[in-house]
Amino acid sequence: MLASAAKLSDWIVGIRRELHEYPELMYEEIKTGAVVRRTLDELGIKYKYPMATTGIVAAIGDGKGPCVALRADMDALPIHEEVDVPFRSKVDGKMHACGHDCHTAMLLGAARLLKERESDVHGTVKLIFQPAEEGGAGGERMCDEGALNNPDVQRIFGIHVWPYLPMGAVGSRTGVFLAAAGVLEITVTGRGGHAAMPHTTLDPVMTSAKIVTELQTIVSREVDPLEPAVISVTTIHGGDAHNVIPQSVKMGGTVRSLTLDGLRFLQKRVREVAQQVAIANRCEATVEFPGNDYPPVLNDATAWGSARAMAEEMLGKNAVVELPPVMGGEDFAFYTQRVPGCFVVLGVKQDGDGPVYGVHHPLFTANEKALPVGAALHASYALRALEELR
Numbered sequence: 001m002l003a004s005a006a007k008l009s010d011w012i013v014g015i016r017r018e019l020h021e022y023p024e025l026m027y028e029e030i031k032t033g034a035v036v037r038r039t040l041d042e043l044g045i046k047y048k049y050p051m052a053t054t055g056i057v058a059a060i061g062d063g064k065g066p067c068v069a070l071r072a073d074m075d076a077l078p079i080h081e082e083v084d085v086p087f088r089s090k091v092d093g094k095m096h097a098c099g100h101d102c103h104t105a106m107l108l109g110a111a112r113l114l115k116e117r118e119s120d121v122h123g124t125v126k127l128i129f130q131p132a133e134e135g136g137a138g139g140e141r142m143c144d145e146g147a148l149n150n151p152d153v154q155r156i157f158g159i160h161v162w163p164y165l166p167m168g169a170v171g172s173r174t175g176v177f178l179a180a181a182g183v184l185e186i187t188v189t190g191r192g193g194h195a196a197m198p199h200t201t202l203d204p205v206m207t208s209a210k211i212v213t214e215l216q217t218i219v220s221r222e223v224d225p226l227e228p229a230v231i232s233v234t235t236i237h238g239g240d241a242h243n244v245i246p247q248s249v250k251m252g253g254t255v256r257s258l259t260l261d262g263l264r265f266l267q268k269r270v271r272e273v274a275q276q277v278a279i280a281n282r283c284e285a286t287v288e289f290p291g292n293d294y295p296p297v298l299n300d301a302t303a304w305g306s307a308r309a310m311a312e313e314m315l316g317k318n319a320v321v322e323l324p325p326v327m328g329g330e331d332f333a334f335y336t337q338r339v340p341g342c343f344v345v346l347g348v349k350q351d352g353d354g355p356v357y358g359v360h361h362p363l364f365t366a367n368e369k370a371l372p373v374g375a376a377l378h379a380s381y382a383l384r385a386l387e388e389l390r
């Protein structure tokens with residue numbers, strides 16, 4: 001499979017670069033989806049569209065027997081690309097900084113590999129191209145709109161490119177792999193006024209500073225040191241003038257745990273602490289957790305065992321690593337809530353000893369030599385899982 005994929009390398013990389021030039025944000029994956037559908041049409045693969053606004057579900061196989069799903073996400077990020085390559089983003093302020101262009105190209109590579117072997121596909125392989133991984137819970141909507149039904153998916157597999165691992169290495173683990181994550185927004189309201197007469201105001205800037213500091217003690221004093229937890233305040237906006245105490249301050253951030261119960265606990269305590277610190281300082285805090293809380297990505301032991309063995313056969317034992325959990329979130333979690341599955345990361349570190357820029361960084365790059373490896377992993381996993389499920 002790897003040798004076949006290597007022959008498709010230029011084709012897969014070409015698709016990736018085409019997608020990379022025109023990144024699209026969540027639920028706006030119009031051009032991206034058009035590339036996917038054009039490619040599926042060229043390969044003679046049938047698909048259902050639209051699902052979850054811009055999503056696509058294709059199917060390969062004889063339809064007799066088990067069903068396995070492979071998943072890619074298609075959306076980009078509101079980041080301005082700073083990488084100087086000929087195929088850099090042509091859209092100011094948008095960038096494929098999380099490698100979802102690679103994911104989509106690798107899954108199309110797998111589509112071609114599987115279509116060439118369709119007589120060996122005993123059952124159905126569903127190819128899920130989903131929108132809105134980056135906070136839009138596109139995976140949840142795909143599930144709600146039936147991506148896992150008809151035929152019913154019995155196992156699902158997904159890959160994320162990973163710049164921290166050497167090119168072509170594969171990593172994952174059994175159990176919780178990626179964290180439960182939610183968005184945090186706090187508005188602190190006081191009473192503005194002249195900065196020279198603070199006693200006539202209710203100062204939301206000073207109160208916000210106290211809230212940020214106080215929130216840190218939830219993790220350090222209330223959570224078991226052996227239980228991973230994150231509360232990060234990442235934005236603070238308030239005030240326009242050096243001599244004016246503003247009326248209000250807005251803050252944003254993220255709350256994460258390895259369990260949904262842990263996430264709920266952190267959210268409850270963030271709300272209580274922020275509100276009470278505000279009251280103690282004669283202000284008022286409104287605490288919201290808007291958007292979609294992502295559940296943790298839970299890898300099934302059998303699914304990862306199978307992926308691990310498959311990757312070792314393909315790439316060698318040394319290329320496959322057990323990883324500790326990561327506090328990043330992933331909406332692949334919505335699939336693993338419904339069917340057993342496995343999410344793995346694929347090393348895309350550049351050759352040499354240059355600096356590594358992580359995902360969501362304006363200088364993030366992926367080593368494109370890994371793309372045919374990802375396509376081969378997808379296709380091999382599907383065939384192996386179908387065999388195991390028969």
Ligand code: NI
Nearest residue numbers: 098099133160
């Ligand atoms: Ni991502």
